[in-house]
Amino acid sequence: MKLKKILIATTNKGKLREFKQLFENTGIEILSLEDMPERIEVEEDKETFLENAIKKAKKYGDFYKIPVIAEDAGLEVEALNNYPGVYSARFYSIDFGGKVEVKENKDKANIEKLLKLMKDKENRKARFVSVVVFYYPEEFGFWTEGYCYGEITDKPKGEKGFGYDPVFIPEGYSETMAELDPEEKNRISHRGKAVSKLMERLKKLMN
Template sequence: MLIDKILIGTTNKGKIREFRKLFEDLEIKVLTLEDMPEKINVVEDRETFLENALKKAKEYANFYKLPVITEDAGLEIELLNGYPGVYSARFYKIEFGGVENIGDGETKDEANIRKLLRLLKGKNNRKARFVSNIVFYTPEKFGLWTEGYLYGRIAEEPKGDKGFGYDPIFIPEGYIQTLAEFDLEEKNKISHRGEASYKLKKLLTKILK
């Protein structure tokens, strides 16, 4: 299979930065949705990470006529029966646990974190895991998918400024610092996205020969 370009199907700047680093050694031009002159909006309305990632991959590959890599990822909290899960990016505004308003000058990430810490206040069970499902899909309807996990616990308060999303309150198993205190290369070595990406790279290097 001859491929000289791959489109990363996201506008999330944190994800773009991590994906560019993860796939920089493939010797393929990596594009993102920000590079595309035309934009389409794909609604993530499925019930699982894989279904959301696959929906995005199919629609982007069909529209842009390029091989696409998409991801759906999120945080699952044991005490909250897996929430926020597929609602991770918009957890602040769903009814589960009560709607959390965004304050002046506050980001969605900060509102999500504030809501989650409120729900876990005083709780001993703070077990959590990050989940990543990544899909590679071509306009010719050839597809691959991989998954990655990172287990850990939720901190009592945010720490660090190097990550995004829930990174400031997630402490990986075996560590005392949050993901937001890791350098990018160190984070990619242990993260759910890193694991799923490394698995996909192994598959891609075989089919791209």
Template sequence: MDKILIATTNKGKLREFRQIFAQTGIQILSLDDMPERVDVEEDGKTFMENAVKKAEGYGKFYKIPVIAEDSGLEVEALDGYPGVYSARFYEIDFGEKEPVKKDKDTANINKLLRLLANVKKREARFVSVAVFYNPYEEGLIAEGECRGKIALQPRGEKGFGYDPIFVPEGYTKTMAELEPEEKNRISHRGKAVKKLISMLSKVYSLPI
């Protein structure tokens, strides 16, 4: 196995996958590298459902090994929201929708901070489920989480998504203020993908 398709067009996610897989010798492809495009709808009610659906859908279509990852932010004060709606929280009618003035990430952050404006309990966690699917063999699943709290305002330029307002446990910096190597070491996605690589190494003898 010398190539794996990462089922995403998110440049931030793709960058992190390539950083984490750098020592394995495996070429990481994205959906933008595929000659023909097929869309798999993420309509699951859990991160697991979405990740499995994407991995199987793209794996069967392209006939190559695929890793699909679904992740999001769960805020205790909002009963676990945005959760599976993290990427499009701005458009979910949670009180009211948030206009997209700059980009979707900023709209999501603005909405979350508005909802937590007068909330002191700001505990939250990032959750990631990564699924490996090979059309000719059995699949693998790994999960990871990173607990922390929501900052009062965005800080940092190094991350994406909700990184500028998420402060991991034991840190004073937000995810977006951390260097990539440090973020990948503690992040939900980093943990899930490293677990997956460990599983893959036992099957395909990857150098890790």
């Protein structure tokens, strides 16, 4: 099997940037949904990261007739019964814990709500989860997962990441994800671990 191009099924610029970094030096051209001539919308309405990722991979792969990588990822906070979970990208807008107005952007609104709910919590344990699905249209697919464990800070720090990175300190570190250099973040992150496993399987298929 020869792979020349892969569509990363996302419009999230931060996520796309990380995928491109992870696929550097592979010789595979990485495309985003914004590179596609026609856009379709796929709603992430499932109850698990895996179900959402599979749905996106199949819908986009079958529509564009191109190999697809789709990911669903999020933050699970122990003291909040693993919320925001699959609602991570739109946590600010759901009823759990009350809705928050978007003032600057959705990331900051999500963080504002999270820190408000965590204000008096002693247990700060959390983990990032990434489930990545590779789908070769009408032939086969597989999935991998990655986790990054850590804890929630009491205020945002750092400008290098996106999403909840400014309020998440990985185990063994004193800096937040948003304070780490991209290479270091990719080495330890949930997404980096899931993509590393995926790359191993792709290499076997391509040989």
